Amino acid sequence: MGDNANSNESSSPSLHLARSPPQPSPIRLSKFASQKMRILVTGGAGFIGSHLVDRLMEAGTNEVIVADNFFSGTKDNLRRWIGHPDFELLRHDVTEPLLVEVDQIYHLACPASPIFYKYNPVKTIKTNVMGTLNMLGLAKRVGARILLTSTSEVYGDPLEHPQKEEYWGNVNPIGVRSCYDEGKRVAETLMFDYHRQHGIEIRIARIFNTYGPRMNIDDGRVVSNFIAQALRGETMTVQAPGSQTRSFCYVSDLVDGLIKLMACDDTGPINLGNPGEFTILELAEAVRELVDSSAKWKVVDNTPDDPRKRKPDITKAKSILKWEPKVALRDGLPLMVEDFRSRLGIHK
Numbered sequence: 001m002g003d004n005a006n007s008n009e010s011s012s013p014s015l016h017l018a019r020s021p022p023q024p025s026p027i028r029l030s031k032f033a034s035q036k037m038r039i040l041v042t043g044g045a046g047f048i049g050s051h052l053v054d055r056l057m058e059a060g061t062n063e064v065i066v067a068d069n070f071f072s073g074t075k076d077n078l079r080r081w082i083g084h085p086d087f088e089l090l091r092h093d094v095t096e097p098l099l100v101e102v103d104q105i106y107h108l109a110c111p112a113s114p115i116f117y118k119y120n121p122v123k124t125i126k127t128n129v130m131g132t133l134n135m136l137g138l139a140k141r142v143g144a145r146i147l148l149t150s151t152s153e154v155y156g157d158p159l160e161h162p163q164k165e166e167y168w169g170n171v172n173p174i175g176v177r178s179c180y181d182e183g184k185r186v187a188e189t190l191m192f193d194y195h196r197q198h199g200i201e202i203r204i205a206r207i208f209n210t211y212g213p214r215m216n217i218d219d220g221r222v223v224s225n226f227i228a229q230a231l232r233g234e235t236m237t238v239q240a241p242g243s244q245t246r247s248f249c250y251v252s253d254l255v256d257g258l259i260k261l262m263a264c265d266d267t268g269p270i271n272l273g274n275p276g277e278f279t280i281l282e283l284a285e286a287v288r289e290l291v292d293s294s295a296k297w298k299v300v301d302n303t304p305d306d307p308r309k310r311k312p313d314i315t316k317a318k319s320i321l322k323w324e325p326k327v328a329l330r331d332g333l334p335l336m337v338e339d340f341r342s343r344l345g346i347h348k
Ligand SMILES: O=c1ccn([C@@H]2O[C@H](COP(=O)(O)OP(=O)(O)O[C@H]3OC[C@@H](O)[C@H](O)[C@H]3O)[C@@H](O)[C@H]2O)c(=O)[nH]1
Pocket: 112, 113, 114, 150, 151, 152, 153, 207, 208, 209, 210, 220, 221, 222, 223, 225, 226, 237, 238, 239, 240, 244, 246, 280, 302, 303, 306, 307
């Protein structure tokens, strides 16, 4: 009985493992093909996406296609590249299939601020599941390598600290954050299943809290909220209890990590974040010192399932990518304040 079952090789799951990856189209292998790398960035009009696009375009060796539905991203973030011969901007929602010929896909598309991703939770989970399926389908068809920007939110409200990639997390499957947390967890699952079943080259980054110029002023996340509030003379809203912690990574460091991950030989997941850990009250204090010593903060209600602590273990990023963040919070915050001042037209 056991022998018979084992002798039926076509049903053996192991046969579906480690297939060779799909090959690029013949034209790409011809000597007349453009030597530039063709790269799709989904969500490329967003905060992190547009900084990534800058870096890819500045390299001068890439052609970049951005697909964005402009739900939280804006064309303004990309205005310096519009009209450039190596750049193309598509208004496209990743929940619909996309057919383009590319060598690499950076799949970022998804609202990342809790107020944005909770605004239309069904759309958020569709974006994570159908969007990732569509991009994996594209990667399979054209033989592209695909990098998913997953999140530290896959660890939920973590029971291990700091968080290592091996930790499976503590996530509420039915809570108000689940559309994002569970959505990204399914997206990671899809990535690995396409890798195992179809040999797709995958890379997964787990991004921790990131900040920097170009964040939406009313993005709703804590760093942008505090800076905008302090600059406008409003009271900073510290959500209770204020002792919860986050680790904040400056956007240029994060983009370095993404590019190194795409280039390396490891699938990930790899944590990308700055291990410097601060309570939310410490952050409010830092912003007060920087922007306006008379700025005030008040404690307001929090939202359900807010993680109480978060800090990346970046041992893997250090050893595999030779990456670690260079910009400390005290150096990155002033750069963001400068950007917010100029966008808000506040020059005090
Ligand atoms: O005005 C505010 C906003 C937020 N907060 C608090 O600041 C902390 C951080 O909140 P944010 O909204 O900035 O971000 P979160 O850490 O909740 O989620 C983020 O996690 C990592 C990324 O993947 C995403 O960008 C985002 O989901 C929370 O404890 C929140 O309660 C405030 O105290 N005041």
